[in-house]
Amino acid sequence: xxxxxxxxxxxxxxxxxxxxxxxxxxxxxxxxxxxxxxxxxxxxxxxxxxxxxxxxxxxxxxxxxxxxxxxxxxxxxxxxxxxxxxxxxxxxxxxxxxxxxxxxxxxxxxxxxxxxxxxxxxxxxxxxxxxxxxxxxxxxxxxxxxxxxxxxxxxxxxxxxxxxxxxxxxxxxxxxxxxxxxxxxxxxxxxxxxxxxxxxxxxxxxxxxxxxxxxxxxxxxxxxxxxxxxxxxxxxxxxxxxxxxxxxxxxxxxxxxxxxxxxxxxxxxxxxxxxxxxxxxxxxxxxxxxxxxxxxxxxxxxxxxxxxxxxxxxxxxxxxxxxxxxxxxxxxxxxxxxxxxxxxxxxxxxxxxxxxxxxxxxxxxxxx
Amino acid sequence: xxxxxxxxxxxxxxxxxxxxxxxxxxxxxxxxxxxxxxxxxxxxxxxxxxxxxxxxxxxxxxxxxxxxxxxxxxxxxxxxxxxxxxxxxxxxxxxxxxxxxxxxxxxxxxxxxxxxxxxxxxxxxxxxxxxxxxxxxxxxxxxxxxxxxxxxxxxxxxxxxxxxxxxxxxxxxxxxxxxxxxxxxxxxxxxxxxxxxxxxxxxxxxxxxxxxxxxxxxxxxxxxxxxxxxxxxxxxxxxxxxxxxxxxxxxxxxxxxxxxxxxxxxxxxxxxxxxxxxxxxxxxxxxxxxxxxxxxxxxxxxxxxxxxxxxxxxxxxxxxxxxxxxxxxxxxxxxxxxxxxxxxxxxxxxxxxxxxxxxxxxxxxxxx
Numbered sequence: 001x002x003x004x005x006x007x008x009x010x011x012x013x014x015x016x017x018x019x020x021x022x023x024x025x026x027x028x029x030x031x032x033x034x035x036x037x038x039x040x041x042x043x044x045x046x047x048x049x050x051x052x053x054x055x056x057x058x059x060x061x062x063x064x065x066x067x068x069x070x071x072x073x074x075x076x077x078x079x080x081x082x083x084x085x086x087x088x089x090x091x092x093x094x095x096x097x098x099x100x101x102x103x104x105x106x107x108x109x110x111x112x113x114x115x116x117x118x119x120x121x122x123x124x125x126x127x128x129x130x131x132x133x134x135x136x137x138x139x140x141x142x143x144x145x146x147x148x149x150x151x152x153x154x155x156x157x158x159x160x161x162x163x164x165x166x167x168x169x170x171x172x173x174x175x176x177x178x179x180x181x182x183x184x185x186x187x188x189x190x191x192x193x194x195x196x197x198x199x200x201x202x203x204x205x206x207x208x209x210x211x212x213x214x215x216x217x218x219x220x221x222x223x224x225x226x227x228x229x230x231x232x233x234x235x236x237x238x239x240x241x242x243x244x245x246x247x248x249x250x251x252x253x254x255x256x257x258x259x260x261x262x263x264x265x266x267x268x269x270x271x272x273x274x275x276x277x278x279x280x281x282x283x284x285x286x287x288x289x290x291x292x293x294x295x296x297x298x299x300x301x302x303x304x305x306x307x308x309x310x311x312x313x314x315x316x317x318x319x320x321x322x323x324x325x326x327x328x329x330x331x332x333x334x335x336x337x338x339x340x341x342x343x344x345x346x347x348x349x350x351x352x353x354x355x356x357x358x359x360x361x362x363x364x365x366x367x368x
Numbered sequence: 369x370x371x372x373x374x375x376x377x378x379x380x381x382x383x384x385x386x387x388x389x390x391x392x393x394x395x396x397x398x399x400x401x402x403x404x405x406x407x408x409x410x411x412x413x414x415x416x417x418x419x420x421x422x423x424x425x426x427x428x429x430x431x432x433x434x435x436x437x438x439x440x441x442x443x444x445x446x447x448x449x450x451x452x453x454x455x456x457x458x459x460x461x462x463x464x465x466x467x468x469x470x471x472x473x474x475x476x477x478x479x480x481x482x483x484x485x486x487x488x489x490x491x492x493x494x495x496x497x498x499x500x501x502x503x504x505x506x507x508x509x510x511x512x513x514x515x516x517x518x519x520x521x522x523x524x525x526x527x528x529x530x531x532x533x534x535x536x537x538x539x540x541x542x543x544x545x546x547x548x549x550x551x552x553x554x555x556x557x558x559x560x561x562x563x564x565x566x567x568x569x570x571x572x573x574x575x576x577x578x579x580x581x582x583x584x585x586x587x588x589x590x591x592x593x594x595x596x597x598x599x600x601x602x603x604x605x606x607x608x609x610x611x612x613x614x615x616x617x618x619x620x621x622x623x624x625x626x627x628x629x630x631x632x633x634x635x636x637x638x639x640x641x642x643x644x645x646x647x648x649x650x651x652x653x654x655x656x657x658x659x660x661x662x663x664x665x666x667x668x669x670x671x672x673x674x675x676x677x678x679x680x681x682x683x684x685x686x687x688x689x690x691x692x693x694x695x696x697x698x699x700x701x702x703x704x705x706x707x708x709x710x711x712x713x714x715x716x717x718x719x720x721x722x723x724x725x726x727x728x729x730x731x732x733x734x735x736x
Contacts, residue, residue: 108481185552308407
């Protein structure tokens with residue numbers, strides 16, 4: 001639980017940036033061993049290549065920040081003062097970050113009001129979106145991280161099995177979602193990876209659907225669960241699609257096409273293949289099928305302290321897979337207004353291939 | 369569930385901005401009746417004072433975006449293309465937003481990579497942090513919103529009571545947190561307002577503490593719960609502090625000081641008083657007590673689709689309270705390394721005063 005800035009110094013060395021500025025979130029958690037809320041109170045830590053690190057911390061959070069053992073200058077601000085002066089003081093303490101200095105920030109995480117305050121505090125410095133470069137500190141998972149993820153996955157799969165035992169024709173999507181939520185926490189989740197997707201029929205054709213209280217599942221519906229429980233900061237991200245009561249031959253072929261794509265992904269993923277080539281191999285199964293028109297998204301994304309992180313399993317991504325990388329394999333097909341199927345696994349790259357951490361059966365299953 | 373941009377046009381009229389650009393989040397949800405994930409795929413809607421609105425939407429989300437009935441130009445992009453060209457095309461469709469045009473953005477919500485893409489798409493336009501002005505569309509809650517919040521609060525309070533029935537001396541903070549999570553979903557929460565705080569002893573002195581698996585509650589500890597269940601998008605945000613097994617006279621006086629401040633806030637809050645004056649009245653109770661040194665934060669924050677929103681109940685905030693505003697009253701005192709007490713209620717301003725939506729008893733209670 002003590003801060004270790006070494007990974008950020010490695011980023012500075014690798015990128016040639018003069019400094020990085022990190023805000024609460026997954027990278028912060030990895031470096032500081034603790035995270036903070038990101039609401040109306042900005043908290044930023046600036047790590048320059050030369051000179052002492054500097055932090056701007058809400059006074060309210062000092063009781064949590066101080067024990068982290070941060071070595072550097074800390075500028076605090078109280079609610080009634082606002083944060084501007086603390087940022088200006090932090091900037092004054094970083095005179096080396098002026099005209100021409102390049103400061104990397106987390107573009108997908110830092111918010112505009114942090115950015116503007118930082119820009120004002122470091123006049124002349126150029127703030128650069130270095131989200132990928134900074135987040136690379138989390139690209140290779142440790143055995144301890146994988147153990148936590150494994151626990152998150154196991155409890156999530158057990159919760160799904162328990163949920164299916166309660167699913168009955170005529171239940172609404174939100175009723176089923178309620179069962180899933182209850183089962184996740186009954187099985188020991190300490191949080192949710194994200195708001196679960198429980199979507200049936202036409203709603204399953206929306207990749208990021210929201211459960212409806214008004215729709216009751218009926219025979220022949222696809223029933224898609226995309227969900228995960230969290231454990232110790234690590235999040236499962238699992239999708240399975242079932243059919244309610246019965247399945248048509250057309251839907252079975254639809255399902256089996258996605259399953260074949262998923263299996264292809266698990267078969268070809270290994271160290272040395274690029275993320276782009278993996279996506280290509282999976283998408284080709286969909287694109288060479290009778291359902292080619294219904295593909296809509298890439299194969300997957302990295303998974304760790306963030307739910308969506310590197311490596312993106314996406315055409316054009318030349319990043320080579322390496323041992324310790326964790327990502328999803330989640331091909332899907334979506335027939336607007338009719339049905340959607342997605343089958344999502346979580347895998348870790350090993351020395352010789354992958355280990356699939358998710359083990360919930362993938363064969364077409366009738367529920368309800 | 370159909371988009372209604374009228375509140376955003378009212379913002380344009382009130383502020384004189386030439387356009388606003390909104391991203392998924394509470395304001396988006398209020399306007400579109402639906403929210404979207406905010407991860408690696410930017411989604412931005414730009415509403416100009418003159419001319420047609422324009423949206424940049426990930427292709428993946430079009431199945432969810434199209435049914436919203438947005439009238440305007442939509443530029444989509446696929447994962448493998450990246451979003452830059454879609455932003456540039458959107459900018460080309462907004463030639464009125466060029467040199468000198470002022471475009472308001474949600475500074476506490478929009479991320480740097482959205483901002484930089486938008487800035488490139490609208491060369492010469494000035495992007496301005498208008499978070500407060502845009503979020504003002506949510507300042508006055510409807511009866512329907514308050515009904516949802518009331519449900520969220522009722523289920524949360526029932527879950528707390530059920531949790532206390534299971535609390536025993538010797539349990540760890542995380543074990544108690546697990547009970548609370550299970551009880552929230554058993555009582556019908558459809559999500560969490562935020563990761564709950566369950567903190568005992570010295571940890572209770574950290575306003576945003578995280579439950580520890582290593583600390584077991586013992587007689588004399590303060591035991592603080594800051595938590596809430598969600599219902600239909602609306603979030604309870606409740607804090608109660610108990611003592612485990614016994615309480616010292618010193619801690620009782622400490623507790624009663626916070627309780628007096630909480631009661632003061634509930635007594636003086638009414639239409640026509642400013643948020644700053646309300647905070648002042650509450651803080652004076654703390655500052656004129658023997659525990660003045662242990663005050664650390666403002667009295668409260670607005671509560672709605674966002675957990676922390678306007679009105680901030682904070683000295684210097686001249687915003688007058690008006691019927692329909694909903695906020696927290698949550699004074700606290702924190703003795704570093706020893707104990708913390710916070711008592712947090714959720715109130716709605718009525719025509720003549722406030723209604724306190726939280727009703728969980730506030731008198732000092734011994735648990736375990």
